[in-house]
Amino acid sequence: MELTLWTYEGPPHIGAMRVATAMRGVHYVLHAPQGDTYADLLFTMIERRDARPPVTYTTFQARDLGGDTAALFKTAVAEAYARFRPAAMLVGASCTAELIQDDPGGLAAALGLPIPVIALELPAYQRKENYGASETFYRLVRACIGPRNPTPATARCNILGPTALGFRHRDDLAEVRRLLEDLGIAINVCAPLDATPEDLARLPDAAFNIVLYPEVALTTATWLERQYGQRFINIPPIGVGATRHFVAAVADLAGIDPKDFLARNTSRLVWYSRSIDSTYLTAKRVFIFGDATHAIALARVAADEIGYKIVGLGTYAREFARELRAAALLHGVEPLITDDYLAVEDAIRAAKPDLVLGTQMERHIAKRLGIPCAVISAPVHVQDFPARASPVMGFEGANVLFDTLTHPLMMGLEEHLLGMFREDFEFSATASASHLAAGQVVAEATATWDAEAERELRKIPFFVRGRARRNTERFAAERQIGTIDLDTLYDAKAHFSGEAA
Amino acid sequence: MNQLSAIAPAPAGMGLPVLRERGQREVFCGLTGIVWLHRRIQDAFFLVVGSRTCAHLLQSAAGVMIFAEPRFATAIIGERDLAGLADANEELDRVVSRLIDRRPDIRMLFLVGSCPSEVIKLDLSRAAIRLNARFAPALRVLSYSGSGIETSFTEGEDACLAALVPELPASDEPTLLVVGTLAEVVEDQFTRLFTALGLEHVGFLPARRAAEMPPVGPNTRFLLAQPFLANTAVALAQRGARRIAAPFPLGVEGTTRWFQAAAAAFGISAAHCARTLEAPAARATAALARSRVTLAGTKIMFFPDSQLEIPLARFLTRELGMSLGEVGTPFLHREHLAEELAMLPAGTQLSEGQDVERQLDRCRSTAPDMVVCGMGLANPLEAEGFTTKWSIELVFSPIHGFEQAGDLAELFARPLRRRAALRV
Numbered sequence: 019m020e021l022t023l024w025t026y027e028g029p030p031h032i033g034a035m036r037v038a039t040a041m042r043g044v045h046y047v048l049h050a051p052q053g054d055t056y057a058d059l060l061f062t063m064i065e066r067r068d069a070r071p072p073v074t075y076t077t078f079q080a081r082d083l084g085g086d087t088a089a090l091f092k093t094a095v096a097e098a099y100a101r102f103r104p105a106a107m108l109v110g111a112s113c114t115a116e117l118i119q120d121d122p123g124g125l126a127a128a129l130g131l132p133i134p135v136i137a138l139e140l141p142a143y144q145r146k147e148n149y150g151a152s153e154t155f156y157r158l159v160r161a162c163i164g165p166r167n168p169t170p171a172t173a174r175c176n177i178l179g180p181t182a183l184g185f186r187h188r189d190d191l192a193e194v195r196r197l198l199e200d201l202g203i204a205i206n207v208c209a210p211l212d213a214t215p216e217d218l219a220r221l222p223d224a225a226f227n228i229v230l231y232p233e234v235a236l237t238t239a240t241w242l243e244r245q246y247g248q249r250f251i252n253i254p255p256i257g258v259g260a261t262r263h264f265v266a267a268v269a270d271l272a273g274i275d276p277k278d279f280l281a282r283n284t285s286r287l288v289w290y291s292r293s294i295d296s297t298y299l300t301a302k303r304v305f306i307f308g309d310a311t312h313a314i315a316l317a318r319v320a321a322d323e324i325g326y327k328i329v330g331l332g333t334y335a336r337e338f339a340r341e342l343r344a345a346a347l348l349h350g351v352e353p354l355i356t357d358d359y360l361a362v363e364d365a366i367r368a369a370k371p372d373l374v375l376g377t378q379m380e381r382h383i384a385k386r387l388g389i390p391c392a393v394i395s396a397p398v399h400v401q402d403f404p405a406r407a408s409p410v411m412g413f414e415g416a417n418v419l420f421d422t423l424t425h426p427l428m429m430g431l432e433e434h435l436l437g438m439f440r441e442d443f444e445f446s447a448t449a450s451a452s453h454l455a456a457g458q459v460v461a462e463a464t465a466t467w468d469a470e471a472e473r474e475l476r477k478i479p480f481f482v483r484g485r486a487r488r489n490t491e492r493f494a495a496e497r498q499i500g501t502i503d504l505d506t507l508y509d510a511k512a513h514f515s516g517e518a519a
Numbered sequence: 520m521n522q523l524s525a526i527a528p529a530p531a532g533m534g535l536p537v538l539r540e541r542g543q544r545e546v547f548c549g550l551t552g553i554v555w556l557h558r559r560i561q562d563a564f565f566l567v568v569g570s571r572t573c574a575h576l577l578q579s580a581a582g583v584m585i586f587a588e589p590r591f592a593t594a595i596i597g598e599r600d601l602a603g604l605a606d607a608n609e610e611l612d613r614v615v616s617r618l619i620d621r622r623p624d625i626r627m628l629f630l631v632g633s634c635p636s637e638v639i640k641l642d643l644s645r646a647a648i649r650l651n652a653r654f655a656p657a658l659r660v661l662s663y664s665g666s667g668i669e670t671s672f673t674e675g676e677d678a679c680l681a682a683l684v685p686e687l688p689a690s691d692e693p694t695l696l697v698v699g700t701l702a703e704v705v706e707d708q709f710t711r712l713f714t715a716l717g718l719e720h721v722g723f724l725p726a727r728r729a730a731e732m733p734p735v736g737p738n739t740r741f742l743l744a745q746p747f748l749a750n751t752a753v754a755l756a757q758r759g760a761r762r763i764a765a766p767f768p769l770g771v772e773g774t775t776r777w778f779q780a781a782a783a784a785f786g787i788s789a790a791h792c793a794r795t796l797e798a799p800a801a802r803a804t805a806a807l808a809r810s811r812v813t814l815a816g817t818k819i820m821f822f823p824d825s826q827l828e829i830p831l832a833r834f835l836t837r838e839l840g841m842s843l844g845e846v847g848t849p850f851l852h853r854e855h856l857a858e859e860l861a862m863l864p865a866g867t868q869l870s871e872g873q874d875v876e877r878q879l880d881r882c883r884s885t886a887p888d889m890v891v892c893g894m895g896l897a898n899p900l901e902a903e904g905f906t907t908k909w910s911i912e913l914v915f916s917p918i919h920g921f922e923q924a925g926d927l928a929e930l931f932a933r934p935l936r937r938r939a940a941l942r943v
Contacts, residue, residue: 022593029571
């Protein structure tokens, strides 16, 4: 047993859902109790998708356990097929159903559906979300892929890896697509995001594969290389250097000269980092934690392209521990490989960084410790699915990263001015930079509050308390009430009830 | 005997049609209750014994509460536990010890059963007894199940409170006990009103601290503040306490009748009761006016979620002039809801249980003006053109009592006003 406050990765069937939800024409029937339906909100609330994930849950209950949960599963599969008519179906069990051993694959096969039905074996007590995504994508590709093409066009590739609920996958994909098209390389299939099972059948019509997210696509790309002779590139183009490296490798496989493209394309990061306002960024201490791909890439960007000093580097993805250890060695820090949130918190506290780059968990740790932070990896919350395009890959991604990695810190000039005026009698020594969280400005009270009303006011959630105070005081002033008591408070509340927030 | 029981319940509501469905249920499991229970009992810790899915559910449902160090965690069962390589009891003891070391301020620990722990038949009640022998009285260890194979959403609170009842101190004093988690601000308002009515001995279950849990005994009369507390009510009856039948304190009418029922049970005159409730009730009625303009004449449909659906439907139709489409509830407790059902309009279509795909079909064909549903369904329905109110907010926000009636109405009015305001 493992004591867990927060978990970086969900269980493996969440990974399967990320693949199913990313694709079109795929439906997933999950043998699971009702509570597992919470997973829908990851996609509809956190990622803000406008449709439900294509998932049917059997939602068996305790009273079903003595009876026939297998029949329940078969009914769910049959009804899901009849209603959604998918081109391929995934079937599997979540943690609880794994214990009752109903064999979803065998049960679904017995129905003889006229589509590929892929049974997922995702051991819920051993593996986690990224494994689930990787394995699901691999199984889907194997089930749907068409015959080998002996002579695909040289400058034609597949992009593998983007899923639903991925960190900036949508925007990375758009950026990488633009980059490849500008280079003169055709994109055959992108999967899983927006692909259909029919698209997976066409995967062999490309000369090579691009692995954008090894957590999801490395297993599949390795298999495609072995079975279909497609070479692959596993250089996530995060940062200026990695993007140039990526372009060179892609051009090489495609038989294209990238010189012209690289002469025309670069990132503003290169100049911004050299501009004098960035001098203050030199050797700022940064702690980095996330999935392996983003953690390793961001360490390189932070050190080589912004001029920070890496004081901590880690990942929760044990599958990529080797790669992370190598990167940590390069930056001269101890690698931190753990999925224990408390261990990460201890490491951050000990490292005393100026900046934390991490997942939403590190954002919360940093907030508690009062350290600036930026989110650079899944898992993320709703605000990390921004409305604007905000890639971290390609040259535009490098622009985004310059902003992401420098904005949480004070701007150089501002920092100097703060230092210069700190002792001035008109200046507050405790002032922080204007864009950092500051104390709330409290309006001058016009009426006095009696003790009981004041206590009651404190029970109102802090984010509406200011408005409640202002409204009550306005209400009291309009009625020439000198002392605000409980009745005034609630009379005012009723008076303003329903007024637009 | 309760004087009100002579006039209630009216049998009218008993004749309402009920559609019973068994299909895919799109409802949280009882573990979700931990998210508000741990805020309420400020020195209690909730340790779920379950899987990574349980931990993931809790953090997804808890959302922004991640900022504080939460007083809940998951002991994730691993392969070694399942294969019998590790003794589950020893493992649990080890995890609990680590927890206590980290949080010595904890006075009450709930071991919370989950789907996997129920399926492998891990006996948490025995584990609680064993741990109590080690840690009591500084720390009391209790257990209940919040598993999704046994509990839906708010039933987790029911299971938690039912587990607390045998632990409550005994008392023969005639007392009133208010049962169900309320926001502190609401509890304080209620306390003031009970005091004004002349009721001094009022306890609240759960209390804010483990050491302050209210006493119970044969002279205790209890009043449910939440409609989902079936097992808690049974456990209280076993301690000799008797339930005061009443509608739930949502809206002006529900709150008024809830207080009236309590007053009548303790022999307080109707005239004194009316005088005491007059001002807050009038204030609450005034507070509804603005939302009523928006809501009157619109039709609302409820997907099953918290068991609050029937009291809310009653409030919205009688005080805000809404008409009712299908009113779904995960479980219909006819006895506790008798007064509520009697107040629903004749012919109201109730449904119990769920088949979410069929219910969505009915939603599309009946085209309500507003749909109350869980978070998994809300955005997809909005994208289809429906106005929704996601129901978990109704559990997390203070909505009970007179002073919150306007807020409760506003929760429903705002999505409609917003839709009308948008020009994109």
